[in-house]
Amino acid sequence: MRYLILSDIHGNREALEAVLKDAEGKYDCAVSCGDLCDYGPDSNWVIDWSRAALAAVIRGNHDRVCAGFGELEQFSDLAQDSARWTMEHLRPENRTYLRELRKGPLLVDDCFFLVHGSPRHEDEYVTNMQEVGEVFSFLGNNAGRDLGGMPVFFGHTHLQGAFVRSMGRTRGVSAPLVPQRERRIHVEPDAVYLINPGSVGQPRDGDPRAAYAIFDSEAKEVALRRVAYDHAVTAGKIEAAGLPPKLGIRLGFGR
Numbered sequence: 653m654r655y656l657i658l659s660d661i662h663g664n665r666e667a668l669e670a671v672l673k674d675a676e677g678k679y680d681c682a683v684s685c686g687d688l689c690d691y692g693p694d695s696n697w698v699i700d701w702s703r704a705a706l707a708a709v710i711r712g713n714h715d716r717v718c719a720g721f722g723e724l725e726q727f728s729d730l731a732q733d734s735a736r737w738t739m740e741h742l743r744p745e746n747r748t749y750l751r752e753l754r755k756g757p758l759l760v761d762d763c764f765f766l767v768h769g770s771p772r773h774e775d776e777y778v779t780n781m782q783e784v785g786e787v788f789s790f791l792g793n794n795a796g797r798d799l800g801g802m803p804v805f806f807g808h809t810h811l812q813g814a815f816v817r818s819m820g821r822t823r824g825v826s827a828p829l830v831p832q833r834e835r836r837i838h839v840e841p842d843a844v845y846l847i848n849p850g851s852v853g854q855p856r857d858g859d860p861r862a863a864y865a866i867f868d869s870e871a872k873e874v875a876l877r878r879v880a881y882d883h884a885v886t887a888g889k890i891e892a893a894g895l896p897p898k899l900g901i902r903l904g905f906g907r
Contacts, residue, residue: 653761654678657849657865657874659685659768659807660712661702663692663738664853664903667862668701670881671852678866683760685807685849686712686768689750690731690738692853692886693893699746708760711753712768712807713775718742719750733896757804763869769808770846777809778846784815784822788844801841803867803874805849812850812863812876818843827857828878839872847874853886860906 656679661668686709688702689695695718702709714731717723718738727735742750755774756767770776770787778787791804812827814837827850828835839845850863857863861878868874887900 653763653869654680655760655764655867655869656682657685657805657847657867658682658852659805659849660687660810660851660854661692661698662687662714662851662853663689663695663698664862664886665692665694665697666881666883666886667853668698670879671862671864674877674879675864675866681707683708683766684710685756685766685805686710686753686774687714687807688712689718689742690714691734691895691899693889693895695738696741696743696746699742699749703746703749708758708766709753710756710758710766710768711750711774714738715750715753716755719747719753721751730896730898734899737893737895761869764802764867765804767804767806770806771804775808778806778815778848779809779811781815781822781824784846787846788815788817788822791844801839801843801872803839803845803847805847805865805867807848807851809848810851810854810856812848812855812857812859812878814845814847814874814876816843816845825876827859827863827876830859830861833878835876837874837876839874841872845874847876849876850878854903855906858906860904
């Protein structure tokens with residue numbers, strides 16, 4: 653089975669459409685690590701697509717807050733302004749969909765896990781070797797099953813890449829660099845993997861291209877992929893909608 657792994661779409665229709673076009677014919681079903689909504693102007697469109705197309709999805713922190721579960725004060729001022737706009741514009745059926753999303757970890761087809769922040773907590777950021785080491789220790793002590801060859805896909809940081817634990821050592825795998833469009837990871841049966849497909853709609857690794865991953869569970873291979881899209885169109889829609897213009901400006905810098 654080939655899985656399209658998405659995360660942090662954040663209401664960016666143009667980025668999602670570019671990913672779907674780029675991935676056409678390369679996957680059998682699509683799943684998401686959460687944060688379907690907010691920041692972008694098209695949260696309703698993204699959620700409509702998600703309701704129809706995603707085989708598995710968990711909530712992200714923006715999904716949770718925009719569904720009305722509180723904690724808005726934990727966001728930055730910019731994120732609070734965006735979340736308030738999103739909450740005002742979500743259609744009732746899409747707000748209900750967000751409210752009913754479960755939190756991770758979610759085991760999919762007995763071959764990989766979805767989490768938003770980390771297996772320890774859905775809001776935890778995993779960005780460096782110290783944090784990764786703590787998560788790998790947690791998995792070793794609490795997973796309750798052999799995770800060898802069973803990737804854990806996570807989002808939240810908007811940073812595409814992977815961390816691999818094998819033979820007592822941890823190494824990082826970086827995202828494809830411009831002009832590269834893909835970096836492949838072979839999944840070994842005796843290694844543990846934390847893999848971030850990157851953000852579809854709000855990359856923050858200095859690369860404005862939309863990010864995603866494809867996992868082939870039979871070939872035991874993950875492809876980290878990037879695709880360009882017209883972020884100026886999204887930025888114009890953000891400003892026209894009355895969202896903070898900075899949310900559109902930063903799309904062009906991938907920050």
